Amino acid sequence: MIGVTRTILAKDLLLELRTKESVPAMTLFTLTVYVLFHFGLDRDSLDGELAAGVLWVTLLLAAVIGVARLFATEREEGGIDALLLAPVDRTALFLAKASGLFLFLVAVEIVAVPAFDLLLLGPGLGGTMPELLPVLLLGNLGIAAVGALVAALAAETRARELIVPLLLLPLLVPVLIACAQATEPLLRQDQGPEDLGRWLGLLTLYDVVFVLLSVAVFDYLLED
Amino acid sequence: MYSKGFKPLAAASVVSLATALSLVFFYAPLDADQGFVQKIFYVHVPMAIVALGGFVAGGIFGIRHLRSGDPSWDLRSYVAIHLSIILGVGVLATGAIWAKASWGHWWVWDEPVLVSFLVVFLLYCVYYPLRFSIEDPERQARYSSVFAITAGVFVPLNFAAVRMAESFTHPRVLSQTGGSLPGEMRLTFLVSLLAMALLFVTLWKLELTAKHAAMQLKKLRRRLDARVAA
Numbered sequence: 001m002i003g004v005t006r007t008i009l010a011k012d013l014l015l016e017l018r019t020k021e022s023v024p025a026m027t028l029f030t031l032t033v034y035v036l037f038h039f040g041l042d043r044d045s046l047d048g049e050l051a052a053g054v055l056w057v058t059l060l061l062a063a064v065i066g067v068a069r070l071f072a073t074e075r076e077e078g079g080i081d082a083l084l085l086a087p088v089d090r091t092a093l094f095l096a097k098a099s100g101l102f103l104f105l106v107a108v109e110i111v112a113v114p115a116f117d118l119l120l121l122g123p124g125l126g127g128t129m130p131e132l133l134p135v136l137l138l139g140n141l142g143i144a145a146v147g148a149l150v151a152a153l154a155a156e157t158r159a160r161e162l163i164v165p166l167l168l169l170p171l172l173v174p175v176l177i178a179c180a181q182a183t184e185p186l187l188r189q190d191q192g193p194e195d196l197g198r199w200l201g202l203l204t205l206y207d208v209v210f211v212l213l214s215v216a217v218f219d220y221l222l223e224d
Numbered sequence: 225m226y227s228k229g230f231k232p233l234a235a236a237s238v239v240s241l242a243t244a245l246s247l248v249f250f251y252a253p254l255d256a257d258q259g260f261v262q263k264i265f266y267v268h269v270p271m272a273i274v275a276l277g278g279f280v281a282g283g284i285f286g287i288r289h290l291r292s293g294d295p296s297w298d299l300r301s302y303v304a305i306h307l308s309i310i311l312g313v314g315v316l317a318t319g320a321i322w323a324k325a326s327w328g329h330w331w332v333w334d335e336p337v338l339v340s341f342l343v344v345f346l347l348y349c350v351y352y353p354l355r356f357s358i359e360d361p362e363r364q365a366r367y368s369s370v371f372a373i374t375a376g377v378f379v380p381l382n383f384a385a386v387r388m389a390e391s392f393t394h395p396r397v398l399s400q401t402g403g404s405l406p407g408e409m410r411l412t413f414l415v416s417l418l419a420m421a422l423l424f425v426t427l428w429k430l431e432l433t434a435k436h437a438a439m440q441l442k443k444l445r446r447r448l449d450a451r452v453a454a
Contacts, residue, residue, distance in 0.1 A: 153367060154354075159353055171378055220290050
């Protein structure tokens with residue numbers, strides 16, 4: 001199963017490297033949303049709650065684009081039939097799609113987080129990286145697990161473009177709560193007391209539940 | 225098929241609803257702080273509990289559908305979620321009225337139960353576009369069940385997350401359900417809850433029967449058309 005997962009993942013990464021569809025679009029989108037927030041809030045620099053909220057809302061909106069594109073190439077080129085005809089375990093397919101999305105999100109954040117620091121953030125990210133990193137990674141894991149599930153759910157519907165954001169964003173509310181609350185003290189002017197462990201715990205619980213749930217129900221999606 | 229025991233059930237819900245309403249208006253004492261408007265509590269809270277129960281039941285029916293492949297479980301899941309969404313509109317409306325009357329605002333963000341209910345409600349509203357944008361009936365049933373299970377698991381997780389976010393800044397002093405209620409209020413509340421649950425099951429059975437009959441009718445029509453054409 002690990003071999004199959006790796007093969008599908010390698011195929012998706014190669015496809016992304018050659019077509020450059022998802023990651024550049026998602027990254028560009030985050031920068032656009034920063035500009036929108038700058039004008040929408042009419043603020044030159046943000047800190048604390050506002051900064052954490054803007055950062056995480058932007059990342060979640062960018063994730064929507066990635067999720068909407070997750071099965072796009074397969075569907076457009078008809079590759080999905082070949083993938084489903086092949087004796088491939090659906091769990092392997094889920095793991096490959098989820099890890100692909102996870103890596104896309106990491107790639108986006110490598111640009112989007114420093115860009116946020118540069119464009120909007122008041123206090124500067126300098127010393128907060130050791131705390132910020134686990135929040136980003138656990139957040140990405142939750143988004144990737146739920147994202148792959150939602151992408152598969154929406155793949156066979158007529159109203160895909162509608163279903164993905166409508167389904168994904170409410171499901172990610174707990175991720176937004178945990179990530180924004182964990183990030184908020186790191187982005188304050190006077191870096192106050194923080195309660196990182198509590199929010200990382202919530203994120204871990206969410207990730208475990210949704211990875212297990214997705215593995216359990218993925219067999220029933222993309223069946224035929 | 226679905227209408228077994230419908231009449232006694234309907235009678236029981238009429239009786240319990242009547243009992244609940246008379247208890248609310250003639251037996252339960254007026255609330256010392258909020259006065260008469262507190263009586264909306266006997267509608268709002270049972271409705272919310274029954275709606276959430278209906279959502280979770282929809283998820284359990286979804287599991288049974290995936291396990292057995294029997295489309296009747298999917299129909300049960302669909303009708304349970306459908307009715308819970310209708311109750312959900314009632315919950316949000318009565319919640320807003322209560323909030324306006326007792327806190328002076330139509331909506332308050334520091335009430336974690338209300339906020340989580342809104343998130344859950346928004347998620348379940350997507351059930352309709354998802355279900356009805358899949359044409360193949362077998363696939364429609366399967367995908368709807370997966371949605372029902374996912375959303376059913378999401379409900380408690382979301383409540384925990386929202387409560388954690390709010391209780392951080394606003395410690396909850398007064399718990400609204402059970403615990404701190406005086407005896408008469410508690411009895412009235414429990415009867416109201418029972419009445420609402422019975423009403424839900426009655427409506428659920430009614431809707432199931434109606435949907436089943438409509439499907440049978442469609443099948444018969446098709447057969448008739450085929451015979452006339454021949």
